Amino acid sequence: MREMPPSHPFDDDKLKEECGVFGAIGLTDAANFVALGLHALQHRGQEAGGIVSHDPEVGFNSARRFGYVRDNFTKASLMDTLPGPLAIGHVRYSTAGSKGQTQIRDVQPFFGEFSMGGAAIAHNGNITNANALRKELIERGSIFQSSSDSECIIHLMARSLQRNIPERMKDALRRVEGAFSIVAMTRTKLIGVRDPLGVRPLVLGRLGDGWVLSSETCALDILGAEFIREIAPGEMVVISADKGVESFQPFERTKPRFCIFEHVYFSRPDSILGGRSVYETRHAIGVELAKEAPVDADLVCPVPDSGTPAAIGFSQQSGIPYAMGIIRNQYMGRTFIEPTEQIRNMGVRLKLNVNRALIRGKRVILVDDSVVRGTTSRKIKQMILDAGAAEVHFRIASPPTAWPCFYGVDTPERSKLLAANMSEEEMRAYLEVDSLKFISLDGLYRAVGEAKGRNSEAPQYCDACFSGEYPVAPSDMIANGFELKAAE
Ligand code: SF4
Numbered sequence: 001m002r003e004m005p006p007s008h009p010f011d012d013d014k015l016k017e018e019c020g021v022f023g024a025i026g027l028t029d030a031a032n033f034v035a036l037g038l039h040a041l042q043h044r045g046q047e048a049g050g051i052v053s054h055d056p057e058v059g060f061n062s063a064r065r066f067g068y069v070r071d072n073f074t075k076a077s078l079m080d081t082l083p084g085p086l087a088i089g090h091v092r093y094s095t096a097g098s099k100g101q102t103q104i105r106d107v108q109p110f111f112g113e114f115s116m117g118g119a120a121i122a123h124n125g126n127i128t129n130a131n132a133l134r135k136e137l138i139e140r141g142s143i144f145q146s147s148s149d150s151e152c153i154i155h156l157m158a159r160s161l162q163r164n165i166p167e168r169m170k171d172a173l174r175r176v177e178g179a180f181s182i183v184a185m186t187r188t189k190l191i192g193v194r195d196p197l198g199v200r201p202l203v204l205g206r207l208g209d210g211w212v213l214s215s216e217t218c219a220l221d222i223l224g225a226e227f228i229r230e231i232a233p234g235e236m237v238v239i240s241a242d243k244g245v246e247s248f249q250p251f252e253r254t255k256p257r258f259c260i261f262e263h264v265y266f267s268r269p270d271s272i273l274g275g276r277s278v279y280e281t282r283h284a285i286g287v288e289l290a291k292e293a294p295v296d297a298d299l300v301c302p303v304p305d306s307g308t309p310a311a312i313g314f315s316q317q318s319g320i321p322y323a324m325g326i327i328r329n330q331y332m333g334r335t336f337i338e339p340t341e342q343i344r345n346m347g348v349r350l351k352l353n354v355n356r357a358l359i360r361g362k363r364v365i366l367v368d369d370s371v372v373r374g375t376t377s378r379k380i381k382q383m384i385l386d387a388g389a390a391e392v393h394f395r396i397a398s399p400p401t402a403w404p405c406f407y408g409v410d411t412p413e414r415s416k417l418l419a420a421n422m423s424e425e426e427m428r429a430y431l432e433v434d435s436l437k438f439i440s441l442d443g444l445y446r447a448v449g450e451a452k453g454r455n456s457e458a459p460q461y462c463d464a465c466f467s468g469e470y471p472v473a474p475s476d477m478i479a480n481g482f483e484l485k486a487a488e
Helices: 030-040 130-139 151-159 165-173 218-223 260-266 278-292 308-318 341-350 375-386 424-431 441-447 475-479
Strands: 019-025 048-055 059-066 086-092 110-114 117-127 178-185 189-194 203-207 210-214 226-230 236-240 244-248 299-302 326-328 352-354 363-368 391-396 435-438
Touching: 019 030, 019 117, 019 178, 019 189, 030 048, 030 086, 030 210, 030 218, 048 117, 059 117, 086 117, 086 178, 110 151, 117 130, 117 151, 117 165, 130 151, 130 475, 151 165, 165 178, 165 189, 165 236, 189 210, 203 218, 210 218, 210 236, 260 278, 260 441, 278 308, 278 391, 278 441, 299 308, 308 363, 326 375, 341 352, 341 375, 352 375, 363 375, 375 391, 375 424, 424 435
Parallel strands: 299 363, 363 391, 391 435
Antiparallel strands: 019 086, 019 210, 048 059, 048 086, 110 117, 117 178, 178 189, 189 236, 203 210, 203 226, 236 244, 326 352
8 A cells, every 4th residue: 555645734635725706896995895705705715815996086906915814904004005996806725835935926816907998807716728828928928927827818818809808808718728717807897707617606796786796605695795696607797887787608608517526615614506505515415425324333523614514414314423523723724834843743633622521432433525635534533543432434525536626726636645546445444444435426416416416428517526527628737747537
């Protein structure tokens, strides 16, 4: 059996969503609403955030900062520099150890000045042909200011011959491959776009006389905004004071492939996705898991917080009592960004602590949302055993993650994914647990509402990190030597 590489001591070994976007129009000091929206989307990205606003008298203004929204975009001294009724914003995720490499110029939104006026754009997702586009654009004279793939869109817009910015954006996005949910703004318009497959979420809300666009509905709730609808896959909405919401279809229609992992882990449990509560879906995953992989035990415990709804579902289906056997320190944050050796050795115990009195002598089922490299799972198992558990059984609320994501989620390279290198029994032995079971892909589809499971001829979701079947070929990665799954 292969030994897996060590991880960063505070890396919780999860796939990381890379971005959240929010936009508002028709609201006094719209940037304040955007800041609140971004705060509610902070789980989608914690490294940095940015806001661009427009005021008819002072023009465009922007602020981009490292750190949490609450630590930057709550200060009057900063928010006073972002006046106007129109604003967009972005939160960005940091890959492990990348903060030192990320420059503030990589923090979105990006801004471009065109002959017909300025435009700002913020993007959640990943452009899978960005390298090829960047090379082509540089050869044709474009000068890039950042290392972000999203900047390609601004340069493609600059080269378009269309006469207004929404038309230029349509032109640009027809050249782009991959996953993108975009919020953008001109001096008078708020624009939202989803890629033809609709991989990443984007929703429309109403707040008083204004409109908001958000990655998730949980950010509407914080503002008291009314959820109107999801932006449809392949749809562009252009929102203005005079025309309200106009809808366009710039792309050829195709069957949607929404990211199924948004249901499992990325989105907040209080959000609504595809008309379904994320919490209810995760609860249903736990029910399916208990049907597929029952085990005789005394307690069902979630690995907090993301395993909690599935653990409740597992407990209710199995009749085995639910217990908070592991307690999460909610205030870990970035407190120990440069840990001392002593703190480094504490590792996962800084984030999670075992409730010893509950665990001692018990056969424990631990429900987690995923296993990526397995590093944290091993540590948690050891903590449970150290607390006196008699047995440890892992039940995982997603299928084995055996393939990297190229659509806006930070994933280790394939060689570091436990499931890419080991069978389920090998993973069980590596984690040194009494049993290990993952929900099947069919079971996951049933939990998200597809009663017949996964249609293998025409999958209803993107599930590439489990199946290896990529709905959009990751052309840059293939050019760099990435090998797609061989046809069966
Ligand atoms: S590869 Fe996985 S994480 Fe990435 S979009 Fe598809 S389902 Fe989501």
